[in-house]
Amino acid sequence: MHCLSHSTRRLDIVTFSEEETRTLGMSIGKHSYPGLTILLHxxxxxxxxxxxxxxxKALGCGKIKSPTFILxxxxxxxxxxxxxxxxxxNSHIEADALDFENYIDNGCVLVVEWAERWHTPPLKDTLDIIIxxxxxxDNFRSVTIRALGKTAEDLLNALSADIPGSVCEKEGNYEGSGNRLHN
Known part of the structure; x- marks a missing residue:
């Protein structure tokens, strides 16, 4: 297990419809960059x-549906x-075997649903999102986005500037073992 001891920032947002949640994703996509990892919980x-x-949609991809059965x-x-x-x-060993690092190293944006099942996510250029x-x-969602790494923090600041009334806060340093930026 890695030790997360990097400065991080947090942005809290409430969406009130499916369309607002999708629009939030478009804002994230607009600021995304090669090598970014987005962990979804x-x-x-x-x-x-x-x-x-x-x-x-913001990146210019076609239709996206959940890859639950194809991984x-x-x-x-x-x-x-x-x-x-x-x-x-069934285990983090299966997640580690998917070779996500190869995608990241090749300049892709990697989005991982059910990310808590991946025990070795990158220690930089990562957004950790809890919904x-x-x-x-039933349509109201609380979305907490944390950034790990300077470039991800810059993305979070730009995202905050896109969303009226939102405030991006510094949370300090995270230290300890584990794979998540939150409890």
Missing amino acids: GGLGMGKTLLTQGIG IAEHEADIPLIHADLYRL SHCGED
Whole structure:
């Protein structure tokens, strides 16, 4: 296991519809760059694939659907998008065997749904996104985005500037073993 001891920033957003979640993804995609890893966490139906569809649209990809049964979908664009869904994996060993580092090293944007099943994500150029239900309406989502690495922090600051009323906050340093930037 790696030790995460990098400065990070956090952005908290609420979306009120599926379309707003997809639009948030488009904003993330607009600022994405080669080698970026996006880790998605959230229960079934929380909007991980919707967010990915928005990212893909901004990158110029065609139709995106969840790769649950094929594990990895490759989408051609100016910056290729690799969309992985680890829901069906039984262990982190299976996730580690998927060779995500190769995609990252080749300049793709890597989006990983059910990312908690991958125990060795990169220690830089990473957005860690938690999507959860909030409020009384089934469509309301709380989205917390954390950045790991200077370039990812710059992306988060640019994203915050795109979203009226949002504030990007410094959280300090994370130290300890584990694969996630959050508890």
